[in-house]
Amino acid sequence: MRRFRLPLVAAVLVVAAVVAYSGWWWIAARTAREEVAVWAARERAAGSQVSFADLSVGGFPLRLRVTATDFSIVRRGGLSVAAPSIAVAARPWSVLDLEVSIPSPFTAVIPADVMLDVTAPRADGSLSFGIDGQIRSADITIPDVVARARGATSTATIARTDLDLLRTEDGGFRGGVTLSDLDLPMAARLPLGRKASLASVRFRAPPPVPSRIDTPSLAGWTQGGGRVLVERGQFAWGPLAVNAEGWVALDGALQPIAQITGRVAGFNEALEAFAAAGFLRENVAMARTVLNLMAAANPNPGQRPEIVAGLTIQDRWVTLGPVRLGRLQPIDWPP
Numbered sequence: 001m002r003r004f005r006l007p008l009v010a011a012v013l014v015v016a017a018v019v020a021y022s023g024w025w026w027i028a029a030r031t032a033r034e035e036v037a038v039w040a041a042r043e044r045a046a047g048s049q050v051s052f053a054d055l056s057v058g059g060f061p062l063r064l065r066v067t068a069t070d071f072s073i074v075r076r077g078g079l080s081v082a083a084p085s086i087a088v089a090a091r092p093w094s095v096l097d098l099e100v101s102i103p104s105p106f107t108a109v110i111p112a113d114v115m116l117d118v119t120a121p122r123a124d125g126s127l128s129f130g131i132d133g134q135i136r137s138a139d140i141t142i143p144d145v146v147a148r149a150r151g152a153t154s155t156a157t158i159a160r161t162d163l164d165l166l167r168t169e170d171g172g173f174r175g176g177v178t179l180s181d182l183d184l185p186m187a188a189r190l191p192l193g194r195k196a197s198l199a200s201v202r203f204r205a206p207p208p209v210p211s212r213i214d215t216p217s218l219a220g221w222t223q224g225g226g227r228v229l230v231e232r233g234q235f236a237w238g239p240l241a242v243n244a245e246g247w248v249a250l251d252g253a254l255q256p257i258a259q260i261t262g263r264v265a266g267f268n269e270a271l272e273a274f275a276a277a278g279f280l281r282e283n284v285a286m287a288r289t290v291l292n293l294m295a296a297a298n299p300n301p302g303q304r305p306e307i308v309a310g311l312t313i314q315d316r317w318v319t320l321g322p323v324r325l326g327r328l329q330p331i332d333w334p335p
Contacts, residue, residue, distance in 0.1 A: 021061070028092055029057040032066050046214070046334060047076040065089040076334045078111035098127045100140070112329075115150035125163075134211070138165040138175075154185040171207035176200060191277035192238035192270060201233045214334045215254065222250045230260060239269035241304075244311075251315075254333055258313040265304040267291050 033055060040050045052068035059065035065087055072082040083106035089099045102123040110116040125140030145158040159181035166174050178200035184190055205228045210217035227249035235242040246260035271288055295305040312319045316328040 025060055025064070025092055028064055028095065029060075032057055032064060032095075036066060036068070043073065043075075049074040059089060062091065063089050064092050064095065077332055078109060078115065080109045082107050096129045096131070098129075100125050100127055110147075114152075116147050117150060118145060118147045120145045130167075134167070135165070136167045138163065140164075149185075152185065156185050157183040159183075168204075171209070173205045173209055174203070176202040189277065191273040192240060196235070196237040198234055198236040200235075202231045204229045204231055216335075218250060218254055218333055222252070222254065226250075233260070233262070238273065239266035241265045246311075248313075253330075255316055255330060256313050256328065258311070260311040262309050262311065263298075263300075263306045264309060265300075265306045267295070267307055268305070 036055060043050050050073050053070035054068070056067050057065065067085055067087045069085045071086045072080065074080040083102045084104045087101045087103065090097060105119060105121050106123070108118040110118060120142050121144055123140065123142045125138065127138050128136040130136050140163045142161040143159065145161050146155050148155045158179045162178045164175050168174055180198060182196040182199060184194045184196060186194065208221065208224055208226065210221040210226070227247045230244065230246045230248065233244035242262050242264050244260050244262035246258065248256060248258040251257050268288065268291065271291065291307055292305070294307040298306060298308045300306045309321055313328070316330065317324055318326055318328060
């Protein structure tokens with residue numbers, strides 16, 4: 001009799017564990033639905049428009065997957081995303097580490113001086129949160145992005161877009177954005193060609209960092225001396241190669257201010273391309289002489305000659321050295 005008791009006890013324990021786990025999974029699924037509702041209500045209270053046709057929870061037993069169909073969000077200021085479906089998944093025992101997927105073509109609108117309409121075939125990534133609800137890390141990849149300025153006939157494409165973010169031990173953030181293999185609009189006059197192989201920036205935001213991207217949070221961050229440090233910016237377009245560093249912040253009116261220093265190689269080839277395209281009709285020889293004198297003042301032994309140039313943003317004016325390039329449109333942050 002004792003011989004059969006141990007297998008029976010083991011079977012009862014296994015059944016009890018399965019029942020308990022199943023009950024816990026369904027509680028977690030119900031909580032996930034409630035969290036989506038809370039998030040949507042919070043976004044609507046902040047002035048966003050959020051909609052989805054259906055919300056389903058699946059993935060039992062080893063996954064917890066929430067899928068929304070016909071999803072769209074339109075934030076104040078015009079930023080919007082719309083997708084046939086969006087899915088967020090996690091392991092039931094690690095619900096703060098999320099996998100995010102938009103598995104089918106989606107669209108976005110990015111407000112700027114000229115509205116940008118953006119499409120992509122999919123997006124994948126991960127998000128990790130702490131028990132305080134604050135984001136700990138993010139890693140997003142979007143392939144084959146197509147962007148078109150509102151009203152334009154030609155498009156720009158980006159073969160791959162990578163975004164990453166990591167909260168540092170001191171409570172700040174470090175991250176970056178990389179755009180690979182850009183194909184610029186055909187309609188534009190582009191002396192350096194339509195192909196830009198790389199545009200990337202690595203940045204660090206020391207603490208404190210704003211908890212939300214809204215007016216009160218950004219005002220508090222600015223008053224506390226907040227700024228984003230550009231640890232390395234890179235841009236490669238034809239013969240032109242730029243490496244930059246500096247900082248970006250907001251002024252009292254919550255408009256961008258910046259001080260960026262860049263090392264520029266390939267400037268002679270770029271100058272000749274601009275001259276050949278008719279952008280520089282006069283004083284080409286003088287410009288060549290000045291640029292080479294600037295390069296001689298900043299020697300770069302064993303490598304291509306470089307010049308060092310400073311770019312600033314102040315009172316919305318963008319200035320390269322002593323030359324004003326233009327003025328930025330004011331940013332209207334969410335309240």
